[in-house]
């Protein structure tokens with residue numbers, strides 16, 4: 001999920017498209033994690049493990065940070081009461097904290113597998129992977145169906161510009 005020039009082109013056009021694009025990449029990441037879990041303990045693709053570990057370590061926390069410092073505050077400001085977005089944003093923000101922690105734990109095991117070493121407890125790693133991708137698919141689905149449509153409807157061109165700038169600042173901070 002490392003940023004490509006194609007992503008940067010999308011990014012320049014509309015930050016909401018960029019977030020949706022990242023959600024699609026996250027769904028692919030969940031599929032990767034499922035394939036790894038299915039292959040444990042012996043049939044794991046090392047390159048896939050290393051790639052997933054990198055996405056979990058770098059891309060996922062940055063994405064969460066973009067939502068928390070950019071998208072969600074703008075939405076809280078613009079959403080109307082009938083959008084009923086406040087509770088869902090609170091719940092998604094709570095999940096970001098848990099998922100960022102969980103992702104870094106999983107990434108440690110995937111790095112071991114990526115080096116071609118064996119993990120101490122493959123059943124536990126499989127269990128953690130399944131817990132993560134099942135919950136994370138739900139998280140992305142909620143954002144795509146409940147949050148992004150409201151963002152498309154309510155955010156102004158100035159908001160989108162502010163969101164773009166915030167995301168660029170966040171990316172600069174992590175480089």
Ligand SMILES: [Fe+2]
Pocket residue numbers: 064067092096139143
């Ligand atoms: Fe999120």
Ligand SMILES: [Fe+2]
Pocket residue numbers: 023063067140143
């Ligand atoms: Fe998201």
